[in-house]
Amino acid sequence: MSSGTHGPLAIDGGDPIRSKPWPIWPRADAATERAVIQVLHSGRWAISGMCSGVPSVERQFAAAFANHYGVPYAVPVCNGSAALVVALQALGVRYGDEVLVPGITWVACASAVARVGAVPILVDVESTTLCMSLEAAKRACTARTRAILIVHLYCSAADIAGFSEWASANGIALLEDCSQAHGARWKGQLLGTFGDAAAFSLQDSKLLTCGEGGIVITRSSAVCDRLQQFRADGRVFTAAPRKGHPELEEVGTVQGHNYCLSEIHAAVALDRLQHLEAENAIRRENARYLGELLEEVGGVTPLERPPQISHPTYYHYALFVSLEEFGSWSIESIRQSLEAELEAFIEPVDTPLNGNLLYNPLRSPRLPPDALSKFDPAQFSLPAATAGAARCLLLSHRMLLGDRTDIEDIAAAFARVQAFARSKPGGGPV
Numbered sequence: 426m427s428s429g430t431h432g433p434l435a436i437d438g439g440d441p442i443r444s445k446p447w448p449i450w451p452r453a454d455a456a457t458e459r460a461v462i463q464v465l466h467s468g469r470w471a472i473s474g475m476c477s478g479v480p481s482v483e484r485q486f487a488a489a490f491a492n493h494y495g496v497p498y499a500v501p502v503c504n505g506s507a508a509l510v511v512a513l514q515a516l517g518v519r520y521g522d523e524v525l526v527p528g529i530t531w532v533a534c535a536s537a538v539a540r541v542g543a544v545p546i547l548v549d550v551e552s553t554t555l556c557m558s559l560e561a562a563k564r565a566c567t568a569r570t571r572a573i574l575i576v577h578l579y580c581s582a583a584d585i586a587g588f589s590e591w592a593s594a595n596g597i598a599l600l601e602d603c604s605q606a607h608g609a610r611w612k613g614q615l616l617g618t619f620g621d622a623a624a625f626s627l628q629d630s631k632l633l634t635c636g637e638g639g640i641v642i643t644r645s646s647a648v649c650d651r652l653q654q655f656r657a658d659g660r661v662f663t664a665a666p667r668k669g670h671p672e673l674e675e676v677g678t679v680q681g682h683n684y685c686l687s688e689i690h691a692a693v694a695l696d697r698l699q700h701l702e703a704e705n706a707i708r709r710e711n712a713r714y715l716g717e718l719l720e721e722v723g724g725v726t727p728l729e730r731p732p733q734i735s736h737p738t739y740y741h742y743a744l745f746v747s748l749e750e751f752g753s754w755s756i757e758s759i760r761q762s763l764e765a766e767l768e769a770f771i772e773p774v775d776t777p778l779n780g781n782l783l784y785n786p787l788r789s790p791r792l793p794p795d796a797l798s799k800f801d802p803a804q805f806s807l808p809a810a811t812a813g814a815a816r817c818l819l820l821s822h823r824m825l826l827g828d829r830t831d832i833e834d835i836a837a838a839f840a841r842v843q844a845f846a847r848s849k850p851g852g853g854p855v
């Protein structure tokens with residue numbers, strides 16, 4: 426650590442603090458391999474394939490996930506974006522409705538709402554947690570507000586108790602997006618079990634992944650029936666499957682689409698689910714240690730989370746950087762310097778959705794021209810999201826899956842970049 430603070434920064438050609446590879450993510454072991462190979466030779470690769478006489482892996486995964494969450498229903502889908510689409514539809518969100526969406530999150534949250542024809546209302550976040558502010562949500566609510574899509578972002582969580590109470594008192598559907606918080610708990614209760622439904626992504630970078638995948642959970646059998654239909658072209662599982670025949674039966678009380686998860690993906694997800702709690706525990710312990718070390722470094726503070734979060738998860742370890750304590754370097758200079766020291770991708774935070782390159786509802790051919798102005802992202806003011814994003818950096822959870830020496834490297838990189846920045850105030854490589 427001490428030698429690391431001398432000599433030029435890695436970004437200026439010095440030796441990096443670290444050149445050892447980071448823990449690999451996503452992970453597989455022999456059991457994951459066996460699970461995939463078994464599906465490959467099973468004669469069934471999709472739930473729309475013929476019933477083979479044993480429950481599909483997709484249904485096994487749904488049952489295991491529902492059981493893990495202590496809810497009666499889970500419906501897997503092909504990705505997290507599809508999970509949001511079918512969940513919004515199953516909760517009754519329709520064309521012209523308004524849905525409250527946090528101003529800072531992955532673009533799919535807003536684009537999924539627009540995809541079902543509803544208007545995403547971008548709501549500002551808490552400056553400390555970067556999750557949707559309940560006060561701002563109350564101000565944004567109108568008679569047309571049909572649902573709230575709250576996101577438990579990075580390593581924090583929205584005020585789920587406050588949102589549940591307010592949503593149910595006002596007859597507004599509450600959808601939790603837990604794509605970044607698999608296994609996080611609020612006073613011991615799993616996030617995702619508070620709302621009317623919860624959507625999860627199982628994409629490559631997520632805490633539980635099968636490459637591309639998603640799942641929705643709910644306690645309502647009516648919502649589950651609609652979820653099934655919306656994700657399988659209007660079909661649901663038949664009550665009496667026959668070997669060699671389709672297991673899906675046609676119902677068609679809604680206009681569905683095909684968003685089904687393949688058996689191969691389901692096998693990976695089912696296998697990896699068994700490791701989620703243990704992996705979360707490792708990340709949690711390493712995050713705790715990192716917090717301790719960064720407190721010594723100073724000038725960086727982890728994203729706050731509500732004190733009710735009894736079991737935090739770390740999709741990204743998000744940090745606020747106090748630029749003044751880094752020689753007033755730009756956040757981009759600090760980010761790139763850290764990347765060079767750590768030989769890792771240090772992510773900038775998602776750009777707030779009122780100015781996000783990826784969020785372009787006005788370019789959607791599907792929206793009616795007369796209603797387009799309602800979708801204009803630029804009309805929403807998101808001061809807390811904008812200020813927070815300008816000084817926040819993200820460390821991937823894979824950096825928290827190793828041992829304490831990995832964590833010491835991260836802290837050493839921050840200390841080194843800070844020492845240099847202070848000796849060269851106002852400068853910075855970019």
Ligand SMILES: *Cc1c(COP(=O)(O)O)cnc(C)c1O
Pocket residue numbers: 504505506507530531533534576602604605626627628637638639
């Ligand atoms: C990843 C993510 C999604 C989208 O999931 P995909 O599987 O990539 O479609 C949606 N919401 C949040 C908060 C996410 O992090």
